[in-house]
């Protein structure tokens with residue numbers, strides 16, 4: 001079996017949403033595929049109206065295939081301090097023509113104001129490893145873990161694009177979606193993340209390669225690229241107007257600064273992925289400001305590097321759960 005679904009970026013590529021069908025008759029919600037977490041949760045009719053602001057609500061009572069898991073609850077808090085919690089149902093879930101008939105669907109009873117404010121986002125599909133699913137008394141499998149045994153190949157792929165729709169594929173690798181070779185690196189899933197080690201980085205096409213192992217996670221649900229301080233300093237030292245502005249929460253530079261270099265990260269076997277300098281200017285710091293917030297910021301608040309959308313949209317990425325490895329290719 002296999003599946004394929006389009007993903008669509010919101011403005012500034014802050015997040016990527018995909019249509020997901022839940023229940024019978026099917027209810028279509030737009031969800032954020034997040035390889036940095038492992039709960040599939042949705043805005044639901046269980047929410048207080050004050051927590052809803054335009055989102056599409058999953059109504060388990062309108063689904064003839066929904067079964068409430070009595071006594072089960074879930075609660076999740078993300079790195080950006082947003083959170084959600086609620087009850088657990090089992091229902092049928094289809095993503096890109098791939099159906100899991102008994103998927104744990106976590107129906108929100110509470111969401112933080114950041115989620116309420118994001119009216120396009122109806123919830124998340126966590127495709128990390130099930131060990132960090134938050135459902136109690138027993139954790140639930142991810143959509144991919146439920147689908148995997150029936151797939152042609154135990155992989156899903158992420159093709160995120162800058163300012164344009166891309167694609168998530170399940171169960172196969174589209175050889176037309178990337179250029180050159182796919183370099184595979186081992187994944188350590190102990191903490192439930194797609195955690196891997198990059199051999200190093202290079203700033204600019206003429207810069208030298210810095211052989212320094214960077215431990216981090218591939219996370220489709222994080223917007224920016226969060227790297228060790230030393231790497232950020234090496235990068236921003238090449239941008240004339242760059243400054244670290246605590247009041248803005250990170251590195252900024254003049255939006256019209258033409259010296260933004262490309263950033264390359266090693267994936268192994270001598271391969272590097274090139275992130276164009278244009279991806280590394282994120283957005284104006286304030287309306288009317290001449291300064292822009294960098295797409296690369298420090299990971300010091302996190303404790304490990306996060307290869308978020310800024311990096312992932314420069315690559316074709318294979319999440320190979322069957323062999324616990326990540327595949328990286330240019331495109």
Ligand SMILES: NCc1ccc(-c2ccco2)nc1
Pocket residue numbers: 015032034036037078079080082114115118121124221222
């Ligand atoms: N890294 C997971 C994740 C995804 C989306 C969000 C989010 C969307 C709106 C408010 O917060 N938060 C965390």
